[in-house]
Amino acid sequence: MAIVKEISLVGRVEACLLSPKRETGLEKAKANDLTLTFDGIVGDCHSGPTMLSDSRTLRQYPRGVTLRNRRQVSLISVEEMNEVARRLDISEVKPEWVGANVLVSGIPDFTLLPPSTRLMFASGATLIVDLENAPCKYPAEIIERHHPGHGLTFPEKAKHKRGLVAWVEREGKIVMGDKIRIFLPPQRIWTAGQDQLALASSS
């Protein structure tokens, strides 16, 4: 009766980050661990039961509509950030610069993990993936500040490499060095929809 299935591949938590105040900007500071409640990460500015719609959801909502918070946790991977750094011709893209909460390793094509994938940490804390994160101009500006002349193409160079946003299914802790168990939903293409998507794009 279970729908999701664990795979043998296991990831690893390489860094935990948070920032208490949104006003201090996107950059986050490293922490030893993160405490997850159903509202998100304790002490992080993106926690909360709800969030406001913004430019990301203009196809659905005007700005400022109250939505359930499904962007509680932002995750990126070492491997993808290395590739983005290579593309930007800089030595590294620090997780602090892109507002990530969790830096993972060992999961290929991390950003392409399917929606509704479950990521389970050693404490039992579990995140459910909503969507890939679309790279925007804010990290670009931060990278540009650190590496003038290299940051501004981040939105293009980080496409499908910028990680995921997820929300808390089960409370607990995420700790540096944690193994990450992965539970995948069935993977298949909804072909009826693909046809309709082509139709929608061409109209």
Add this chain to the structure above:
Amino acid sequence: MAIVKEISLVGRVEACLLSPKRETGLEKAKANDLTLTFDGIVGDCHSGPTMLSDSRTLRQYPRGVTLRNRRQVSLISVEEMNEVARRLDISEVKPEWVGANVLVSGIPDFTLLPPSTRLMFASGATLIVDLENAPCKYPAEIIERHHPGHGLTFPEKAKHKRGLVAWVEREGKIVMGDKIRIFLPPQRIWTAGQDQLALASSS
């Protein structure tokens, strides 16, 4: 920057159902409309900010662990229920019998809609799909009561036809006759994961 895209296909709400008490069993009663809050459907026994893990999540959790409620709303389609009825050799499978909250029409292979698909109703109320619903023995027993000798194979005959579970992204109402707008996440197969899944199954 938006990740989900609307398709031209539009569904329709054919029935709304709810049941105030879990003790009265799975069967739900028809209503003219449903009021959605971030906890789920007002007056339905499956609403609430959290839910307890059960047999569906034994691969991840023991029973009775508190999880965020991502099974707030159960949706099925007219077309799939007609197909299930045909397979069971009965005239119809009533939505009441399978504990559905919303009966939809006009969306082919409804159960196969991808996780994280957004379903938006006329009021602006929006659901996010978590996963397909796995058919279990409870509806089978109810159908068997109504059609002795025909219900017990429901779990097998309704596989991939039993609809979806979803949670509330935006509050509002679902009303009989509502059009349903569909916003799809990118569709693709995470091939790294498929390999690992094969590995996991064979081990």
